[in-house]
Amino acid sequence: MALFPFILVRQPNPSPALINHERIHLRQQAEMGILAFYLWYGIEYGIRWLQYRDHYAAYRNISFEREAFTNDADLTYLKTRRFWAFWQYLKNQS
DSSP states (O other): OEETTEEOOSSSSOOHHHHHHHHHHHHHHHHHOHHHHHHHHHHHHHHHHHHHSOHHHHHHTSHHHHHHHHHTTOTTHHHHOOTTTTHHHHHTOO
16 A cells, blocks of 8 residues: 555565555655545545446546556556556546
């Protein structure tokens, strides 16, 4: 879990992809502000839950998560990531 400026993990040796995933969330939080990020996250989760009626589907379709899951294996992603890049994942919701 990313809670600016920390990454909290359960396992002792997290994978580079997991750390990158959480770093993407840290960047999202820094761009939006922590409070705004979590407010948006919660509202979007509620909308996605109404849309899918399933916790996991709702979670995976939050724009912040879609960006992080799509790019977590690319360890250089944050070097070229555009400002508010999650926005494209909100607009391109399937």
